[in-house]
Amino acid sequence: MIRPAIFADVPGLRRLYAALVAAVGPVVYPAPGADDLDTFTLLAAQRIGQDPRCLVYVATDDDTGALVGFLGGELSERALGDPRIFCAAHWLYVLPPYRGHGVARALVARGCADLDALGVTHVELAALPGDPQWAARGWQPFLVHHALPLAAVLAGVAERPAVDPHSPTAPAAPAPPAPHKAPRKKRRRRRATPRPRLIAGGRA
Amino acid sequence: MSLVIRAAEPGDRRALELLLTRLMREHQAAFPDAYPHVVPEEAAAHFADGYLPRLVLDSRLVVVLAVDRAPVGCLVGEVVTRAVGQPATVCFVEWFYVEPEARGGGIGRELVRMGLRLLRVHGVTHIECQSVPGDRQWARRGWVETARRYAASFEHVADWAQLEEVGHAPR
Numbered sequence: 001m002i003r004p005a006i007f008a009d010v011p012g013l014r015r016l017y018a019a020l021v022a023a024v025g026p027v028v029y030p031a032p033g034a035d036d037l038d039t040f041t042l043l044a045a046q047r048i049g050q051d052p053r054c055l056v057y058v059a060t061d062d063d064t065g066a067l068v069g070f071l072g073g074e075l076s077e078r079a080l081g082d083p084r085i086f087c088a089a090h091w092l093y094v095l096p097p098y099r100g101h102g103v104a105r106a107l108v109a110r111g112c113a114d115l116d117a118l119g120v121t122h123v124e125l126a127a128l129p130g131d132p133q134w135a136a137r138g139w140q141p142f143l144v145h146h147a148l149p150l151a152a153v154l155a156g157v158a159e160r161p162a163v164d165p166h167s168p169t170a171p172a173a174p175a176p177p178a179p180h181k182a183p184r185k186k187r188r189r190r191r192a193t194p195r196p197r198l199i200a201g202g203r204a
Numbered sequence: 205m206s207l208v209i210r211a212a213e214p215g216d217r218r219a220l221e222l223l224l225t226r227l228m229r230e231h232q233a234a235f236p237d238a239y240p241h242v243v244p245e246e247a248a249a250h251f252a253d254g255y256l257p258r259l260v261l262d263s264r265l266v267v268v269l270a271v272d273r274a275p276v277g278c279l280v281g282e283v284v285t286r287a288v289g290q291p292a293t294v295c296f297v298e299w300f301y302v303e304p305e306a307r308g309g310g311i312g313r314e315l316v317r318m319g320l321r322l323l324r325v326h327g328v329t330h331i332e333c334q335s336v337p338g339d340r341q342w343a344r345r346g347w348v349e350t351a352r353r354y355a356a357s358f359e360h361v362a363d364w365a366q367l368e369e370v371g372h373a374p375r
Contacts (some may be wrong), residue, residue, distance in 0.1 A: 011286075016345050017257030027289075030286060032290070033288060033290045035288075036289065040253070078249050079254075080247045081247070081300055086355075096328065105364070106368075108364070115358060116358065116362070121358050121360050122356065123355065123357075124355045125353070126354075127219075127354060128351060129351065138356065140239070140354060141354050142238070142353055142355050143332075143336065144349055144351075144352050145349065146332065146347035147294070148330065148331055148332075148345075148347045149330055152346060157316045
């Protein structure tokens, strides 16, 4: 069964989120924090059923009623740009034994029904670098997120001193002229023998 | 001429708007299909207006200007805190621009140096930024890709979701 999440689902969502994080494996950046699971739980408890922008759906086992998958996202609005209102999808996860039965698509279809009613025209998500699944499904990449440690940024701006030709700190005196050389007579250059090209480790 | 690199002040609102307009125009010329679409003049005015009250009151907003009689460059960054993941507090660079005629003289580096000085009080350990796919300048400078954002139209997503319901293979 697919339905919107309610407050009572928070413990089950916590278990699913932990399983999702474990399934994704180690993420280099941003690295998982010790408090992430608690923070996720707290945010879920605060927003589910309270914040109309928070869109969370769960899939339950028809026999046991246990949560077996979830889709989480939110309605977002950018200050400028088209589309201004969009859905930011954050999580989509189905427990391995329940995969291959259309649970994920059913979750997405349920979310789409609400988005349709809200007039949302686009959905956006973030994926790890090198994850090809969204491009394979026809999603278009539109932003690449980069990070660099502060120390590396500092080293980058220090490695080449700034040279401002207009700066008053630049040397006031002109550089000494280069020693005068008599112009060399132009000679017709003989075409040199073509140098051998390196092809696949050997000389052609 | 004398180049001055300094933190922006409320009186710099117009200069910021001009620089951001030029940045966005140049970016749109290079990447005309960039998503989401913005109108440079409208967006620049909006952002400059938004920064204005924060320039004095909010130290988490870092705005640096390069002025050589007229403004020739700017750096706008913001100290942000994410709910999950480490490092939690980082500086996200929103805008970084030097006028084409002023490039090659180290102004960009000076803007970054000043920005880093202003960031010291926040204890930030990492800087983040975003670019459109195909813009290789950050990778060339050693920045590491940490995520890629994708978008799809509602119809595309709905189509995919409904196909499975009737037993079709994904497209």
